[in-house]
Amino acid sequence: MAIKKQDGKAIMRSFAAVVAAISTAVLIGPATAHADNASYLQYLRDHGQTVLPWMEGSWLTSGQMVCSQLRSGHSPQQIYPQFTFGSNPVIGVEAAQRELCPDTLR
Numbered sequence: 001m002a003i004k005k006q007d008g009k010a011i012m013r014s015f016a017a018v019v020a021a022i023s024t025a026v027l028i029g030p031a032t033a034h035a036d037n038a039s040y041l042q043y044l045r046d047h048g049q050t051v052l053p054w055m056e057g058s059w060l061t062s063g064q065m066v067c068s069q070l071r072s073g074h075s076p077q078q079i080y081p082q083f084t085f086g087s088n089p090v091i092g093v094e095a096a097q098r099e100l101c102p103d104t105l106r
Contacts, residue, residue, distance in 0.1 A: 040059075048087070049095075062083065062096075064100065066092070066101075076090075
């Protein structure tokens with residue numbers, strides 16, 4: 001079955017639209033993730049946690065672990081005793097939930 005010239009143009013327009021959509025997602029995706037990380041770290045600072053530049057990676061890892069536990073069904077109250085990073089586990093869990101994984105807010 002041969003593709004008519006008119007069908008070929010429609011296919012090319014569809015292909016161009018898909019490529020544009022994927023390009024936009026790739027460009028926006030990392031910026032969004034970075035904004036979530038930055039807002040998480042800022043939330044911690046704004047609520048009295050000490051977050052020095054060399055500690056950011058550890059804070060982010062802890063926050064991602066909190067999100068993982070929340071998504072697997074643990075309540076924030078169950079996570080508090082496990083969150084030993086920082087001076088206030090409630091703030092650490094709250095910051096992660098609000099800034100890194102808001103989908104877990106109930």
